[in-house]
Amino acid sequence: MKKILVPCDFSKPAINAFRLALDIAQQSKGTVHLLNVIELPVMHDTLLMPVLNFEQQLLNELKEKSIGEFEKLITKYNTNQVKIERAVEFGAVSQMIMDHAENESIDMIVMGSHGASGIREFFIGSNAEKVVRNATIPVLITKGNTKASITDIVFPNTLELENQEDLVMKVKALQNFFNAKLHILWINTPLNFTSDTITMERLKTFAKRFMLKDYEVHVFNHPDEEEGIIRFTQMIKGDLIAMATHGRKGIGHLMNGSLAEDVVNHTDRLIWTYKLKREEVEA
Structure with a gap:
């Protein structure tokens, strides 16, 4: 558990996952890799291709905003000075998570989840569920736990x-x-x-x-x-x-x-x- 990936959309479940990953990384003397994935909208005239011709300035602004949010999280929660890596990617959330895990030789993915229920669970499922289904490395899902006190x-x-x-x-x-x-x-x-x-x-x-x-x-x-x-x-x-x-x-x-x-x-x-x-x- 030396390299831990935390997909982060800055929601409460994602923040809980980050805090849990920090606790695990402190024990393992490892590194937490924060990843924010920004989904690009889909063009109205096609459902197959995402809009790829955004103004570069807008993409840069979105990336800078995410990096700023990362710094706030790190300042608030990384009191033990765990090593942190940061990345912002554009694309489909679950696929970008798995691609990043492979590219960075990640040992484990830690994700927060609201869960899913009813018709949404049957047809779509949560991003956490998709990662669990497809990831080739261990995935740890938390619904609120922020400490790795596991007995x-x-x-x-x-x-x-x-x-x-x-x-x-x-x-x-x-x-x-x-x-x-x-x-x-x-x-x-x-x-x-x-x-x-x-x-x-x-x-x-x-x-x-x-x-x-x-x-x-x-x-x-x-x-x-x-x-x-x-x-x-x-x-x-x-x-x-x-x-x-x-x-x-x-x-x-x-x-x-x-x-x-x-x-x-x-x-x-x-x-x-x-x-x-x-x-x-x-x-």
Whole structure:
């Protein structure tokens, strides 16, 4: 967590993400990269191409305004003198975030989110949800947390022993960084019901296979998997939910959705996501 990207539109959720990133970077002795993305309007006579022929002076003024807002944030919140990098980009928000992360070799993206609900969630989703779906590096979403005081991490899992090596290694590193207890969780729903005795043995086998430490295993019965994860986390007063996302797109996303994205939209806890590699998704 040496290089942390914070997409910032200067809203309250973005400021919360910045403060959280500062806290993490102070612990890791890392750098926070602030990024403001300014979306260009779309021409009325075409929905395909953004207006690219703005007066350069106007673009410069918008950029200078963002840099000025950055300085206000840094002056107010960076009391521990964490190293800060600043950037302003023009384009589609979620794509520019991911491009910047790749270009700067970012380790983790920290984003604030209002969440999304109803028709907006179904057809559009939030920028945070889009980044969670497509980013190839870990994404940490906050709805209000500004301190990295994490003692309990909930890790919902499918309990597959194969094709999870990369994900589990990332979760172990996360647990080690925060010195937290890991709660390996299986949600028992009517559609995937298995007796608790069998599931507990599978949970223990999973933990042993990946040589996990300082952990507990849990079976939680609930009619709905997403709601079960959220309820369990509330019940044990967990601080963070760590989940894989499959990064589905197009009709696959529309039909199947993503459990991680749903939890991002509806939980009030910190949520850390990591996109499974294509071969892991297909396995």
